[in-house]
Amino acid sequence: MKITAISIFPEYFAPLELSLIGKAREHKIVDFKAVNLRDYTYDNHHTVDDTPYGGGAGMVMKPEPWGEAIDAVIDKSDQLIDLVILTPAGKQFNQRVAEEFSNSAHLLFACGRYEGIDARVADFYRSAKNVRVHEISIGDYVLNGGEVAAMVIIEAVTRLIPGVIGNPDSLAEESHNELGSVEYPSYTKPALWRGHAVPEILLSGNHGEIAKWRTTQGKLRSKGEPHK
Ligand code: SAM
Numbered sequence: 198m199k200i201t202a203i204s205i206f207p208e209y210f211a212p213l214e215l216s217l218i219g220k221a222r223e224h225k226i227v228d229f230k231a232v233n234l235r236d237y238t239y240d241n242h243h244t245v246d247d248t249p250y251g252g253g254a255g256m257v258m259k260p261e262p263w264g265e266a267i268d269a270v271i272d273k274s275d276q277l278i279d280l281v282i283l284t285p286a287g288k289q290f291n292q293r294v295a296e297e298f299s300n301s302a303h304l305l306f307a308c309g310r311y312e313g314i315d316a317r318v319a320d321f322y323r324s325a326k327n328v329r330v331h332e333i334s335i336g337d338y339v340l341n342g343g344e345v346a347a348m349v350i351i352e353a354v355t356r357l358i359p360g361v362i363g364n365p366d367s368l369a370e371e372s373h374n375e376l377g378s379v380e381y382p383s384y385t386k387p388a389l390w391r392g393h394a395v396p397e398i399l400l401s402g403n404h405g406e407i408a409k410w411r412t413t414q415g416k417l418r419s420k421g422e423p424h425k
Contacts (some may be wrong), residue, residue, distance in 0.1 A: 198301065198358055199276070200229045202347050204267045204308040205245055207231035209344035213351065221361045229351075236296035237265040246311050255312040263318045264306065271328065280330050281350065282319050283308055283343030287332035290350055293372035294333070298350065299357035306350070307341030367407040382424040 202210055210231045213219065221227040235243040271278060278292035288294070298304055307314060323330045335346040355361050357416040362368060372379040384395040398410045414424045 198227055198276070198299075199303040200306070200307060200351060200355075201232060201270050201303070202229075202344070202351075203232045203234050203263070203270070204306075204342070204344050204347075205234050205310055206308075206342065206344055209308075209342075210348065213348065217361055218352065218355055221355055221358070222395045224360065226358060226360050227297040227355050229400070232266055232270070234262050234266050236263040237269070249312065252254060253312075257312050257354065258309055258314045258319075258331050260315040260318050263314055264321065266277060267305065267307070267318070267322065270305055271325070274303055274327075276327070278303045278328050280305045280307065280322050280328050281347070282330065282332045283334075283346045284313055284332050285334045285339050287334040287338070289333045289337075290333050290346075290353075292353070293352040293376070294331075295350070295357060298354045301354075303353070304351075306343065306347040308347050310342045377419055379415040379418045381416070 204210075208231075210229070212220070213229055216226060218229075222229055228344055234245055238244055245258055245262050247259050249257045267280065276362070279298065281298075281304060302382065307318070319330055319332055322328045333346075333350070335349050340346060357368065359365065370380060384399060388395045388400065396410070398406055401407070
């Protein structure tokens, strides 16, 4: 899978060299590139923002550098591109969207700053050939920029790509595989820690009963109740 992120802070993506995503990049399962939006400006100050039409606080990101930066990615690609415009006003990201994005050939993230990106950028690419536009929020709160949101999505999506997680079985029982369901509580050694014992059933070796217990505990946690 190709992943490109356009941002005024491409250095933000340095952590994507670490851990499982770092390995997936080494093994060429994931091809990640960060693009500096300011490379698509032509004035001495590399300006990417301007005052909002209609007045109001803050600055809005200008459409021209965004158009040129996105065009440059599209022009180099012969695949369908999923353009993910990060905005707190977008559709909320969840495991279903992560699954949908994990089938993408090329995810292109537009990471806003200031008061966000001129709305015509989304409008323009909605009618562009070979582009699907997704306006996505990672939750009902406001971040300073889209870089962290892009990294959340990249991490959730790339772990679903075959070969990224060492043991694919670990994906099978995970939280949110079904809408509203979460995984059972997990325990490891020692069996007794600070007076808290591992539930006896997990030491029984009875796999049928363990599976039943885990289902019950997952259901309790899905309802927001503590495990027992
Ligand atoms: N004025 C915007 C609003 O109220 O909807 C907020 C702009 S925010 C300060 C700057 C940028 O951060 C946004 O353009 C977006 O790219 C990113 N961002 C902030 N919160 C986000 C969220 N919950 N999900 C995704 N991106 C977010």
